[in-house]
Amino acid sequence: MSSELEVGRHALVPKHEVLSKKEVEELLKQYKIHTHQLPLIKSSDPAAKAIGAKPGDVLKITRKSQTAGEAVFYRYVIEG
């Protein structure tokens, strides 16, 4: 058990991506919100760590959904 698990490649871990500054701006405008009104994720979260997300980033998470097939979710990265 030497090699580290690649979290992002596991079938149960949905796709996480860091949004660019511009994308974040658009997102906040679309929903008319501030970053603190987004759901949170810790920067120590294995999925966030795997893509190198820093506090202050916004992650886009694309999940499989029972109802919609595919669902998009956003999370604001916080320290921790």
Add this chain to the structure above:
Amino acid sequence: MMRIPKLIDSIDFCLMSPEDTRKLSVTKIIAADTYDEDGYPIERGLMDTRLGVVDPGLRCRTCGARAGECPGHFGHIELTRPVIHVGYVETIYGCLRATCRNKKCGKILLSEQKLEEFRKQIEDAIKERRKWWEISTQIVRSAAAVEKCPHCGEKQLTIKFEKPTTFIEGKNRLTPSDVRERLENIKEEDLPLLGIDPKVAKPEWMVLTALPVPPVTVRPSITLESGVRSEDDLTHKLVDIIRINQRLAENIEAGAPHLIVEDLWELLQYHVTTYFDNGVSGIPPARHRSGRVLRTLAQRLRGKEGRFRGNLSGKRVDFSARTVVSPDPNISINEIGVPEYVARTLTIPVRVTEHNIEELRNVVRRGTDIYPGSNNVISSEGKRYDLRYADREELANKLEPGFIVERHLKDGDIVLFNRQPSLHRMSIMAHEVRVLPGRTFRLSLSVCPPYNADFDGDEMNVHVPQSEEAQAEASILMRVQEQILSPRFGGPIIGGIQDHITGAYLLTRKGTLLTREQAQQLLASVGKFFDLPKPAKRERGVEYWTGKQIFSMLLPKKLNITFKAKICKNCARCKEEECEIDAYVVIRDGQLQSGVVDARSYKALDRCEILDRIVKDYGTTVAREFLDDVTKLSIAAAVMFGFTTSIDDEDIPPEAKERISEVIEDAKDRVSKLIEVYNAGELEPLPGRSLRETLEMRIMEVLAESRDTAGSIAEKYLGLDNHAVIMARTGARGSMLNLTQMAACVGQQSVRGERLSRGYRKRTLPHYKHEDLGAEARGFISSSYKDGLNPLEFFFHAMGGREGLVDTAVRTAQSGYMQRRLINALQDLRVEYDGTVRDDRGAIIQFKYGEDGVDPARSDNGKAVNVEKIIERVIGG
């Protein structure tokens, strides 16, 4: 726009210092009495008029207002000796144990380095808005174990805590004064480590030196009819406190022996403790002279009848009624039958206009006792007239636009109807009133499923919305017909039940032919008059109509659906229209062309194909009319054809009985053989199972199979000419399993999914040998319910039955708790217009409701559009 006087940014809960108590106080209370001989409040007594007034006529000496307007003001008692506050003993105990006993030291008994670590942790917790005070439990735990102070080297005696308020160090009892001194000695910078925020609390404030006396408005005295005054429990308790406080002061003054002072001090502590909470363990509860336990501060707040659960989370309301419910097959699902007696008590305020003035005059003239009357009139100036006492004729003539008449409930009024436990939104629905004779609320049988109501004594509540807005809102959003589709599974939760299904089956099955009289009779029972279509058959000059034709008359025109009925046996190859049991339902252009109407068509909580289609394609009004009509038609059909069930519906011929007992005997033999093989050690274990488990599984398999075989033998003789079978197969009531258990064999009883095994050592009952693994010995019941169970079988049956009862009891308790938690967590969430789910801060919980943005109640099998259904509608029509 309403102006917000003050915006609350945050709330701090603090300890009250003795200084706060004195500052808050309008007077020091010194007299243990309440009123003098003349019944006037004693100055500086517990009813001092500076504390506010409750008697009409008196004025408050603090604010000058009369009873009702004066909010009341606090006083205080100066305690002769300090007293521990029961509410904080746990914290006090922690502080005492965690700090150095040396007066000159008083530091937390941990090394400076460790303390620094904890300080850092608390800082972080505050920054992250976590519960920083919870860290103190760890600190106290490790500090309490230290025997020598790391700061001054003082040896630490262990401190014991005796409920409710006693602390013992070594062999010495610590007086509250000692405790207070220790708490004063704690360094301010150590307080956060003990879970105390130094900005809002000092630990010594947990030991009281002044006690606030609540205003009289909090503890009003009541005058009984005999003229005797009766004081509130809190007042009684305060009298006790003042009395002992005074005696203690006198004794100290007189230089009484130490022992007496100690005793009085302890008594004072007892009274103050029970004043706060008369339910603490370790001391007997304080009682009234009559022996009744006093209801003090904590008892007022705690529990189901307490302030929170009894007055804030839920409260008694006006304009409501409660009585037993009973069924009425003739009223609409939208209606509710209200007894006239109730209608005369509940009222709706109606504003007088020039259009309704004459009618309202009559309503006022009839008054409170003659039914469509009224109970109150409110003039334009807001003056209220009670029609029980007023001159009604005069008042009726005085009526003019602008007056308000509180008239009796009448037909068509909107009321909310509710049955507890209100587990989902369909537990409260809006109904239209039908005033009926009798003493019960009447409801349509079709609305039993959403309320989960039956008529074995269930009671339900009615609430009358008063304003026009409330009435409009209730009727648009909450009316029964708007709730036909459940948001839980997207299908009808309101629909036919029981005889509605049976009746529709009897009417629509093959071979039902009706004469003109019969057909007219059925349609008349619906209360509508139709022209009969062309008769299906003419025989010897008599015209006949099929039941399907009659049923079709209630279907909306252009309705097209095809589906398999509940009675369908799921044959390998469906013969569709040629099905010999007529299980293939085809509706074309609103005509039932083949198939029978049963549970699949319109039973509540079932697949409900027809009703579902009608709600979704034709709207709720058409659906409500359809449901009202079909249920009436079905009941009429059941009455016309006659329908009954009895024990002989479970009769099977002797040869069947014989075959069944052969099957069961054979199974028992096979079980014995399996046990023999097992005992001989020759049983082949299943993968991943022990030998014993394998044996159990094989035995269960054999026995289950034998019961099924016995059941299917019985079923051969239970055809669709049998009424019990009609109910089971159409889905009206009961199941084929129920019937075969009655007719053929009850089968294996189980607890936790296993054969019965417990009771006695190595056996279920003393009638069997140890380790008997045979079928009978482990709870297999070969009798049928109809033959009756032998005593051993009966006992096993009770064992299995008990598990079911326990399960339901446990499940309701658990799910009730879960429900409360979920409601509290989710109550502020809502779906915004942009499709997001947000909480009260506007923070996003879900970016699209349900991830697909579909309301399940408006969906078709969970999808926004059902392409198949649309295609069928287009090409079928």
